[in-house]
Amino acid sequence: MFAAALVLALSGFSLPARLGTVSSDDYTEEQLLAYRPPPPKDEFERRFSLEARFGLATPTGAVGVAGEFSFIPELGLGCGVGNNVYGAEYACWLRARPVRNEGRAFTVSSGVSSAPFTQNDASAGGVFGSFTGALASGREGPGPPDRNWKHAYWLNTDLGYESRKSAFLFRVFGGAAVLLNPSDGVLEASSADSDPPEGALSVLLYAGVGMGFTE
Numbered sequence: 001m002f003a004a005a006l007v008l009a010l011s012g013f014s015l016p017a018r019l020g021t022v023s024s025d026d027y028t029e030e031q032l033l034a035y036r037p038p039p040p041k042d043e044f045e046r047r048f049s050l051e052a053r054f055g056l057a058t059p060t061g062a063v064g065v066a067g068e069f070s071f072i073p074e075l076g077l078g079c080g081v082g083n084n085v086y087g088a089e090y091a092c093w094l095r096a097r098p099v100r101n102e103g104r105a106f107t108v109s110s111g112v113s114s115a116p117f118t119q120n121d122a123s124a125g126g127v128f129g130s131f132t133g134a135l136a137s138g139r140e141g142p143g144p145p146d147r148n149w150k151h152a153y154w155l156n157t158d159l160g161y162e163s164r165k166s167a168f169l170f171r172v173f174g175g176a177a178v179l180l181n182p183s184d185g186v187l188e189a190s191s192a193d194s195d196p197p198e199g200a201l202s203v204l205l206y207a208g209v210g211m212g213f214t215e
Contacts, residue, residue: 042073043102043103043164043165043166043214044070044073044074044097044100044103044105044164045073046070046164046167046214046215047069047070047215048067048068048069048070048214048215049067049068049070049076049078049169049212049213049214049215050065050066050067050212050213050215051065051066051067051068051169051171051210051211051212051213052064052065052210052211052212053065053066053080053082053208053209053210054208054209054210055127055206055207055208055209056126056127056129056206056207056208057084057123057126057127057129057177057204057205057206057207058082058173058206058207058208059080059089059091059093059111059113059154059156059177059206060080060081060082060089060091060113060208061082061083061084061085061088061089061115062082062083062084062085063082063083064080064081064082064083064089065080065081065082066078066079066080066091066210066212067079067080068095073097073100074096074097074098074100075094075095075096075097076094076095076097077092077093077094077095078092078093078094078095078109078111079091079092079093080092084115084116084117086115086116086117086118087115087116088115089113089114089115090113090114090115091111091112091113091114091156092111092112092113093109093110093111093112093156094109094110094111095107095108095109096108096109097162103163103164103165104161104162104163104164105161105162105164106159106160106161106162107159107160107161107162107171107173108157108158108159108160109156109157109158109160109173109175110155110156110157110158111155111156112153112154112155112156112180113153113154113156113177114151114152114153114154115151115152116148116149116150116151116152117148117149117152118146118147118148118149119146119147119148119149119185119198119200119201120133120146121133121135121136121137121143122136124198124201124204126177126204126205126206127174127205127206127207128205142190142194142195143194143195144190144194144195144196144197144198145187145188145189145190145194145197146187146188147185147186147187147188147197147198147200148185148186148187148188149181149184149185149186150184151181151184152179152181152184152185153179153180153181154177154178154179154180154204155177155178155180156175156176156177156178156206157175157176158173158174158175158176158206159173159174159175160172160173160174161173164214167213167214167215168211168212168213168214169210169211169212169213169214170209170210170211171209171210171211172207172208172209172210173207173208173209173210174205174206174207174208175205175206175207176203176204176205176206177203177204177205177206178202178203179200179201179202179203179204182200182201182202183200185200
């Protein structure tokens with residue numbers, strides 16, 4: 001009787017035929033298939049940019065700084081200040097990015113600027129001023145008198161290329177500025193042997209580069 005009880009007791013501790021253990025590798029393939037890495041961040045989602053600008057006859061002069069805020073990646077509002085040799089120049093513009101891909105964009109911008117301006121053989125050439133000034137220096141006589149604007153107002157439109165990588169920004173651009181107040185130009189006093197004065201210019205070509213950071 002004792003032997004039967006012992007057998008019965010031992011049989012109560014028998015293990016089930018199959019234990020439901022979970023391996024750390026279970027569902028690995030399924031989880032990998034379900035995982036989707038986040039898409040790369042669009043560099044143009046960075047809304048604010050600050051850059052140094054250098055150029056010839058640009059809306060922010062020869063040297064300046066510019067900031068821009070993008071409402072959406074395709075459209076931003078910018079303003080800047082610089083120096084155009086004759087004095088401080090202020091500008092604001094709207095910039096569109098109709099074509100962009102992987103941190104690069106084709107840009108179109110349009111805006112206004114204002115600065116003191118003197119029209120002479122060099123400045124009238126805009127981006128080609130060094131060339132036109134050099135040609136004029138070889139002629140005989142004093143040339144036509146200069147024409148001065150205390151405040152010249154320009155309508156600027158340019159095409160450009162913009163590149164962004166992480167926080168770094170680079171751009172190159174070129175365009176044309178239309179003088180909005182040509183009649184405000186005042187002729188300097190001329191000598192008797194001066195050439196006849198030239199009319200006020202209407203369009204100035206410009207080009208420049210910008211380098212800075214985005215946030």
